[in-house]
Amino acid sequence: MTTTPTQQLSDAGVSIWLDDLSRERLSSGSLQKLIEEKNVVGVTTNPSIFHAAITAGSDYDAVIAEEAAKGATVEETVFEITTTDVADACDLFAPVAAASNGVDGRVSIEVDPRLAWDTEGTIAEAKHLYKKVNKDNVHIKIPATLEGLAAITATLAEGISVNVTLIFSLERYRAVINAFQSGLELAKENGHDLSKIHSVASFFVSRVDTEIDKRLNAIGTDEAKALKGKAGVANARLAYQVYEELFSTERWAVLAEAGALPQRPLWASTGVKDPAYPDTLYVTELVAAGVVNTMPEKTLDATFDHGVVTGDTISGTYEEANNVLNALEGLASPTTTSSQSSNPRAWTSSSPAGRNFWPTSKVPSPLHGRLPNPHEHSQLRRQRCCAAGHRATHPGTCRRPDCHQDFRQGPHSVGPDAESESAIRLGWVEAATVSQPLVEGILELRDALRAEGVSRIVLCGMGGSSLAPEVIAGTTGVELTVLDSTDPEQVGAALADRLAETAIVVSSKSGSTVETDSQRRVFEQAFTEAGIDAKSRIVIVTDPGSPLDKASREAGYRAVFNADPNVGGRFSALTAFGLVPSGLAGVDIQAFLDEAEEAAEILNEDSPENIGLRLGAALGGTTPLRNKIVIVEDGSGIVGFADWAEQLIAESTGKLGTGVLPVVAGPSAPEVSSGAEDVLVIRLVGAESDVQLGENEAAIAGGLATQMFVWEFATSVAGRLLGINPFDQPDVEAAKIAARGLLDARPEPTPANFVDGAIEVRGGAWLGDAATAADAVKALLGELGTDGYLSVQAYFDRIAFAQLEGIRDELAGSAAARSLLAGVRASCTPPGNSTRADRPSVRSCK
Structure with missing residues (x-):
């Protein structure tokens, strides 16, 4: 009896999965037909597949309308559609899963690609997807980023089956297998039945050739052209060699003894991109026992129609495959090892946030319609501002035309000096x-x-x-x-x-x-x-x-x-x-x-009324610059917010000889009413407060989460206006290095200039003839310039000695009105030094 090529593939030990899923396939019976006629025993999906399915017809219109009526967001609607389809597909493949003891009959659903560099976020979503689908034969797809490796281990440790996706390099494939085996070891410790945990490692094939061929074409020599279309298959064959090696170790033997099944290689991206190549190239050239080949329907049809299956085409080819990769390296063309770090980021565009996932006509956006008036959450109210004879309409007069930056645009939005650091520091935006x-x-x-x-x-x-x-x-x-x-x-x-x-x-x-x-x-x-x-x-x-x-x-x-x-x-x-x-x-x-999500929507608007932009302009964009920011708790109801904002602003803007100095003060603090030209007072008020603002004052109201997001946004804007990188902290690191140096060197204590009772006083020439602590303080205050400030570093238990904060207003009142006290800071106290006034200092902020 004549058998079909797909049956021959199955007989050779290759599991055929379909790389596609839609509501139409499920409801029309076409997927069932593929199971029965073309030996399909599993399905893989990704956001692009669902995007194509949803935008192609009207199958999802009813559920979209239903979710919109509930007030669901676009992402919530996506989640409902994809998990429902995957659950239904799991039911369809349940008999296949039962017949293969769970090895096949698998349906994969992918975590949000935007979480590819968020280990904990990936773990949480993997659990959420698994719980929502609630089928034993589901695979959770997790990308093989460095952050994804830990998520793979953690997810498997929970007894959840995983499809590891976006593998390009042999080095990363080894790391994936290690993560898989580590996950099984933890799952064993957690009491899970290892025979119930299944995994595949999706090694991408045609995309490797697509990238390498571009480079070979650029080289243009006959030698280069002769290597076209060979990298993908060679790379995959060597991956199978790694598979054989790492599942023959003593480590694996221990797991196998406990019932574990190996993580099967899965050939993904098997549709031919270059029409010059045979349309079954990535199927018939990658046949070996124990592998999975997930195919788009076009490739499946071609294989069924005219595929030539000659048995194992991988074993015994490793030397030839190595020769191909060596030849590529000899041409100075980057091989697949470089693809692992760069290529995965290209596929984030498949996520709903990465591109326009939904046609406007398909999905209304009820989220924006439900947003309250921005001023219910956050408002920056201002009156007039006078400084050096210049009158502006509000404290946030912007000094630069490009201050209205949308940080969602990416690292370039914060300026060239900050771009490299912000490339790894803009996660706060989302x-x-x-x-x-x-x-x-x-x-x-x-x-x-x-x-x-x-x-x-x-x-x-x-x-x-x-x-x-x-x-x-x-x-x-x-x-x-x-x-x-x-x-x-x-x-x-x-x-x-x-x-x-x-x-x-x-x-x-x-x-x-x-x-x-x-x-x-x-x-x-x-x-x-x-x-x-x-x-x-x-x-x-x-x-x-x-x-x-x-x-x-x-x-x-x-x-x-x-x-x-x-x-x-x-x-x-x-x-x-x-x-x-x-x-x-x-x-x-x-x-x-x-x-906070609602606040993010408001701050995403590029408008002069954007509260984050206005506050950012007030912090870092006034003319002349008011570089002393006095943050006053004045009825906001947010406990300790000013202290949080103080650190945020200080570490973000204080560097390279510039920045602004944030100070926490009470409503009656001397600085609030000083009228100093370099001071801006920002009051934290209640949403319904009717605050009378004076010169150089602003007020802001809002809920806790809103305020936090607004101030993070505004601080970043201020950094942009000041021309510094708000995301690094060179002075913090320098201080740590200096402190470690002191601890390592253990220098002799500096002798006190004099002792007044229990107080040792140390200082420079500015002490003059001072002989008492009171004289020393008076001499210190005398050193303050018009743009200076006084910083008191008090090393006490901040809870037990909270009353010490009361001295700040007294010192501020004693200083010239033009100067500023930088607040009492508290940290641990070395034993025996609780009464020591250690090295008061005068600093300037310019």
Whole structure:
């Protein structure tokens, strides 16, 4: 009996999957027909496939209209359509899955490509997709980016089957297999049945030839042209060699003994792009037992019609394949090893956000219609402003014509000097949306902890890792203990309070913050000594791949949340750094993110009325520049917001001899009424407040999430106007290096100039004849210039010695009205130095 070429492929051990899915295929029976007649045993999908299906006809009109009537966003509608189709396809392939013990009958659905560089976001969405589809034979597609590797491991560890996509290089393929085996090892530890976990590694073929052929054509020699159309097959064949190698190791043998099945190579992108090549090239030349070939229907039809299957065409070809790649390298043409880092980013354009996914006539946009008036959320109200005889209509008179920049346009929008850094630091722009998948996991962990009697959350973190959640929790009235110090008394107080009911969140972006690690170790010791399973009480927030990330996963801590590495610490309020501790403590983080998303929509408008642009112009674009920004809490109801904004502005703009100096002050502070020409007062007010503003004053009102996003946006605009990069922090790094140098060198203490009771006084020649602490302060204040400021660095337990903040207004009142006090800062106190006034200094801000 004559068999078809597709049957011959199946007999050779190749699983044929269709690279397409639509509602029409499901409802018309055409997909069922392919199963029955052309040996199709699985399906892969991606956003481009669904885009084509949805825009091609009217099959989805009803569900689109239904979702729009519910007020669903475009993304919510996409999610509903794709997960429904995939679930229905899983049902169709269920008999195939049963007959193959789950090896085939698989249907793949891809995580949002915009999460390709967000480990934690990918993990969260993978779980969300798996839960929504709710079928055993679904594959969750995750891209093989560096960030994706950790997500692959974590997803498999949960017992979820994974299709790893967008693999181009042999080096990355090895990393994918390692991630797969690591995931199975964790899944085994977690008690999952390894025989139920399936995975494929999608190695792209024709796209490699498309790219390489372009370069060969550019070279133009006969030798170059002779290599056209050979790179893709050679690369794939060598990938199969890697597969044979890495699934023959002792490591794999242990997993196989436990029931694990190997991760099969899947040949993807098998449609021929060059019509000069045989239309079955990437099918008949890549035949071997245990592989999958996912084909567009055109390629499937060609194979069924005239494909010539001669058995295994991979084994024994490795030397020839190596010769091809060596010849390519000899031509100085970049081979496929360079494709892995660059090519995946091209496919983000397949996501709904990457291009115009929906035709306007298809999907109404109810989200914009539901937006409140922007002034209900945030308003910058201003009156007149006088400075050096110049009168402007408001404090934010912009000095440059290009200040209205849309940061969603990408790194170039912040200026050439900041472009390289901002290329990896603009994740905050979409943080409110990208962070949405985190919510479910955070709330599930919160509920689990509460069920175990854990009702107290302690946040161990410094700077940007602690300020935002402290503001979020304080404003919403939720208890969150913030331990941002290594002061023994402050740490001791945190340990002594309800340890049995406590879990800690250790937050460190770099994963190497010494203070934070010290806090983790002391709590871990305390938990253990109290007979509490320490691992079950420690939650980690850090960047993917950081030292803390790796160590925590190895240690088996309760949970590890990876933050978006493309968001700097001070811009991280809407990422895992702000959400995890706040959500575990009891904050409604879903409502928080929803408000921020609405604010993002408002700020996306390139308009003179854009609140972020106006505030940014006020901060960094006045003429003349008012480089002292006094932030006044005046009835906003947001607890500690000014302190958060202070760090955001200071670290973002203070560099290269420029910037603005933010200062937190009360409504009655001397600076507020000083009338100094270089001071701008910004009042944080309530939405309904009727504030009477004076000269050089502005007021802003809005909800917490709105304010945070507005100030991040405005600070970035200010950096653009000031001509500096708002996303790096050279002075912060320099200070760390200097501090480490002092610790390593351990210089002898500088002798005191004199001692007044319990106070040692040190200073330079400006001390003059001063013999008392009062004389020293008077001499210091006398050094202030018209554009100077006084900074008091007080190393105390900021909670126990909160009353110390009262001295700032007294000092400010004693100084000339033209000068400014930069606030009392508190951090840990070295034992025995609690009464020491250490090196007061005079600095200028120009």
